[in-house]
Amino acid sequence: MSAPAVAELRLAVDRELCESCLYYMLLMRELEERIELKLYRQGKIQGGCYTGRGQEAIPVGSALHSRPGDWLTPSHRDMAALLIRGIEPREILAQYMGRATGLTHGRDGNMHMGCARRHCVPIISSIGASIPVAGGLAFAMQYRGEDNVVFNYTGDGASSRGDWHEGLNMAAVMNLPIVYLCNNNLYAYSTPLDKQMKIHDIADRVSAYGIPSEIVDGNDVLAIYGASERAVAHVRSGNGPYFIECKTFRMSGHSAHDPADYVPEELRAQWLRKDPILSLQKRMVEEFGADEQVFVDTRKKVLEEIDEAVNWALAQPYPDPATVEDNVYESI
Amino acid sequence: MAETTYVEAIRTGIWEEMERDESVFVMGEDVGIYGGAFKVTKGMVEHFGERRVVDTPLSESAIVGAGTGAAINGLRPILEMQFADFMACGFDQITNFAAKCRYRWGQAIPMVIRAPAGGNIHGGPFHSQNVEMPYVHTPGLKVVQPATSYDAKGLIKASIRDNDPVIFLEHKYLYRSVKEDLPDTDFTVPLGKSRIQRDGSDISIITYGWMVHVALEAAERLAENGISIEVLDLRTLMPLDRESILRTAKKTSKIILLHEDTLTGGLGGELAGIIAEHAFDYLDGPLVRIAAPDTPVPFSEPLEKAFLPSTDEVVNKAQWLYRF
Numbered sequence: 186m187s188a189p190a191v192a193e194l195r196l197a198v199d200r201e202l203c204e205s206c207l208y209y210m211l212l213m214r215e216l217e218e219r220i221e222l223k224l225y226r227q228g229k230i231q232g233g234c235y236t237g238r239g240q241e242a243i244p245v246g247s248a249l250h251s252r253p254g255d256w257l258t259p260s261h262r263d264m265a266a267l268l269i270r271g272i273e274p275r276e277i278l279a280q281y282m283g284r285a286t287g288l289t290h291g292r293d294g295n296m297h298m299g300c301a302r303r304h305c306v307p308i309i310s311s312i313g314a315s316i317p318v319a320g321g322l323a324f325a326m327q328y329r330g331e332d333n334v335v336f337n338y339t340g341d342g343a344s345s346r347g348d349w350h351e352g353l354n355m356a357a358v359m360n361l362p363i364v365y366l367c368n369n370n371l372y373a374y375s376t377p378l379d380k381q382m383k384i385h386d387i388a389d390r391v392s393a394y395g396i397p398s399e400i401v402d403g404n405d406v407l408a409i410y411g412a413s414e415r416a417v418a419h420v421r422s423g424n425g426p427y428f429i430e431c432k433t434f435r436m437s438g439h440s441a442h443d444p445a446d447y448v449p450e451e452l453r454a455q456w457l458r459k460d461p462i463l464s465l466q467k468r469m470v471e472e473f474g475a476d477e478q479v480f481v482d483t484r485k486k487v488l489e490e491i492d493e494a495v496n497w498a499l500a501q502p503y504p505d506p507a508t509v510e511d512n513v514y515e516s517i
Numbered sequence: 518m519a520e521t522t523y524v525e526a527i528r529t530g531i532w533e534e535m536e537r538d539e540s541v542f543v544m545g546e547d548v549g550i551y552g553g554a555f556k557v558t559k560g561m562v563e564h565f566g567e568r569r570v571v572d573t574p575l576s577e578s579a580i581v582g583a584g585t586g587a588a589i590n591g592l593r594p595i596l597e598m599q600f601a602d603f604m605a606c607g608f609d610q611i612t613n614f615a616a617k618c619r620y621r622w623g624q625a626i627p628m629v630i631r632a633p634a635g636g637n638i639h640g641g642p643f644h645s646q647n648v649e650m651p652y653v654h655t656p657g658l659k660v661v662q663p664a665t666s667y668d669a670k671g672l673i674k675a676s677i678r679d680n681d682p683v684i685f686l687e688h689k690y691l692y693r694s695v696k697e698d699l700p701d702t703d704f705t706v707p708l709g710k711s712r713i714q715r716d717g718s719d720i721s722i723i724t725y726g727w728m729v730h731v732a733l734e735a736a737e738r739l740a741e742n743g744i745s746i747e748v749l750d751l752r753t754l755m756p757l758d759r760e761s762i763l764r765t766a767k768k769t770s771k772i773i774l775l776h777e778d779t780l781t782g783g784l785g786g787e788l789a790g791i792i793a794e795h796a797f798d799y800l801d802g803p804l805v806r807i808a809a810p811d812t813p814v815p816f817s818e819p820l821e822k823a824f825l826p827s828t829d830e831v832v833n834k835a836q837w838l839y840r841f
Contacts, residue, residue, distance in 0.1 A: 256590060292620055292622075293621045293622075298622075299622055300622070301622060306586075307622050309614050314610060316582070317576075317580075317581070317583050317585075317586070318586040318589075318610075318614065320579065320582065320586060321582060321585055321587035321588070321589070321590065321594075322586040322587070324571075324583055324587050324590075324592075325586070325587045325589075325591055325592045328542070328568065328587070328592060329591075348578050348579065348582065348609070348610070351578050351579035351582075352579045352582060355573060355574055355576055358574060359571075512619050513619065513620055514657070515679075515681055
């Protein structure tokens with residue numbers, strides 16, 4: 186049997202990559218929909234729900250490049266980054282339900298979750314604060330002479346905060362190994378971009394700090410994958426930080442309690458047509474000869490996984506009130 | 518070790534810990550070739566190199582955020598804030614993130630934030646404040662303020678070895694005004710433990726920082742009038758050494774709570790609360806608070822003098838309490 190041609194190999198690799206992307210994007214979409222549209226409405230979730238519906242391509246296209254020694258600081262719209270790092274849907278569900286076995290053991294809620302073992306820093310709710318923290322994670326890598334990198338995730342709103350500017354500037358000056366992923370989804374809660382800044386591209390701000398950047402279609406997972414590949418290569422080689430601005434759109438409100446009726450219908454309709462999951466499926470068919478059965482099978486697998494995780498999480502105990510004062514200090 | 522000033526004590530403490538542990542590093546504004554605004558890090562960059570003595574941009578929030586990130590990723594940062602007043606610029610990172618990491622996700626933050634605090638140096642409203650209370654009031658942080666060279670060295674070493682974020686307040690008036698012989702041994706002073714600086718029987722003065730010296734001066738003068746003062750130096754403000762506070766309260770039954778910080782919301786109120794709750798039956802007089810008035814720290818000498826608690830004030834109030 187003769188070896189397959191290079192082009193065929195490439196196609197197989199691309200198809201496999203697409204399938205992997207699709208799996209994580211669907212898992213994030215379906216898991217968040219189960220949380221927001223079902224469990225939240227049934228009163229099984231404590232507190233609010235913040236989803237990344239429509240932005241799944243960004244954590245997926247980037248975090249797939251991460252290695253075990255890397256660190257990630259995801260935002261509240263990047264659940265797939267946690268999934269790619271090995272955090273399981275059932276841990277996420279137990280977190281949302283405030284259970285003892287959730288990622289923060291009931292100490293924090295919803296997307297405010299992370300895991301030291303999987304190198305994911307939980308969201309810092311003061312948006313933009315993760316930028317300096319990413320700098321410190323990266324500083325430690327540089328200090329030890331590692332070629333690991335930090336993947337930092339924020340949105341357009343974060344770029345209005347002082348921390349964002351302080352942290353980017355410091356990272357540039359210190360040549361720190363950080364890949365920044367910015368989801369520019371046109372809204373910070375209800376505030377449109379033109380009330381946040383006089384410019385259109387966040388990348389314009391980044392250039393002032395001497396950080397190379399590129400702007401990509403944030404709903405095109407393969408474009409993000411490619412940009413992240415370039416970014417990671419640049420950063421791992423010791424060339425300092427790299428910034429990727431992903432133009433995207435929040436397909437839901439800021440959170441479950443926000444109907445987002447401040448978004449013009451036309452704009453919403455325009456972006457709904459660019460759903461990143463449907464776009465990927467279309468490309469898989471047109472460019473990589475995928476069979477639509479793959480989509481049906483993937484979705485079925487994802488839903489089964491979620492059903493199982495929900496059942497597990499619902500059976501988990503709540504934290505013991507007697508532990509309320511535990512873990513404030515190592516010892517006193 | 519020969520006569521060691523407070524500033525030298527902190528420097529040698531940091532130096533020894535950096536020699537002992539490769540993961541310890543210093544980061545802040547002007548800490549490198551300049552040696553820090555108060556010269557605490559003098560000579561360090563020459564000895565340890567720029568990798569471990571890191572000059573940063575003028576960005577307190579980024580310094581604290583980066584320190585916290587480095588602590589998450591296995592290092593033990595010592596951050597210098599040029600003045601304690603400017604810690605406010607990193608307040609969010611300190612109180613909303615660093616302080617809460619252990620509680621939220623079990624992540625230790627072994628980090629020291631050093632900050633020159635306090636007045637009596639004509640620093641005015643931006644360079645003289647005592648900013649301890651917002652940090653004392655943030656669960657997850659430890660807050661320390663040494664009064665002597667021995668404690669400065671022992672506490673900075675213990676703070677560096679501690680696995681929780683420590684706000685280390687250095688009194689800038691003490692940097693070069695106190696000195697003492699220090700042992701050559703590798704000693705530390707445990708966090709959370711106060712120290713009796715003077716043994717006495719009539720009145721207890723519970724205090725910390727520069728005010729320890731004011732209390733000792735007052736005690737000396739009061740002794741001439743036959744009044745015996747006990748001076749308890751808290752050393753750590755969070756967690757408080759409740760046991761020793763109650764022990765001295767029960768011993769003398771008359772208490773003065775003295776601090777350089779302003780009165781309302783100052784630590785004196787918390788100390789009064791602890792004593793009133795747990796030693797009320799032992800008290801022979803009212804709890805007396807001596808503190809700065811509720812104003813910004815003024816600049817000009819006569820104003821600053823009027824603002825700062827003085828030895829005279831302590832002597833007068835102690836005499837009044839003695840006669841009560």
